[in-house]
Amino acid sequence: MLKNDSVVAMSTVTPNSHLMIVSQRGYGKSTPLASYPSHSRGGQGVRTFRVxxxxGKVAAARVVSEAPGQLILIISAKAQVVRITLEDVRVTGRNTQGVIVWRDREADDYVASIAVFQESDTSSSSSAEATAKTPSNGKVKMSSTDGEGENRKIRTKKTRKTTKNNRP
Incomplete structure (x- = not known):
């Protein structure tokens, strides 16, 4: 890697996968992984986003499949969440900027992360559904099933205030 480069994400790939990239200012794109040449040891990589x-800089990158019904959750630093489908994101070449997939409501807000889910078939009772429940303890659990049938869970914890007498 070059001196100013940094790793944003890494993942295993499957045939016919795409690389979904979203920048801090809300530009996103989907690029087929077949567009990326393979390199041997010592390679410095290839450019994938025009900063x-x-x-802005690349905020998140995920490998996604071409399967229909892929949901993308775009989460900002100030808790703004936007849900789009993978079909809403234009497929572009490697060294491009992409299109706007998220707009900030406040001037100092930016994209912090993205999450990818498979949209479930609501007519089938055997399929796993992406759910978000808020139990009385304040913890949020989101679960879904990806294309491999593997369950993924995302958990956020309720923040705990610290005082001088009550340390965590």
Whole structure:
């Protein structure tokens, strides 16, 4: 890697997969992994996103399949969540900026992360559904099933205030 480069994400790949990238300012794109050449040891990689003041730096990158019904949750630093489908994101080449997939409501807000889920078939009772429940303890559990049938869980914890007499 070059001096100013950093790793944003890494993943295993499957045939016919795409790389979904979202920048801090809300620009996103989907690029077929077949567009990326393989390198041997010592390679410095290839450019995959055109960073600019308008688009910002790469906030998140995920490998997604071409299967229909892929949901993308875009989460901002100030808890704004936008849900889009993978079909809403334009398939582009490697060294491009992408299109706007998220707009900030506040000037100092930016994309913090993305999550990818498989949209469930609501007519089938045997399929796993993406659910979000808020139990009385304040913890949120979201679960879904990805294309491999493997359950993934995302858990956020309720923040705990610290005082001088009550340390965590």
């Amino acid at each position: 600019s003041d308008k688009a």
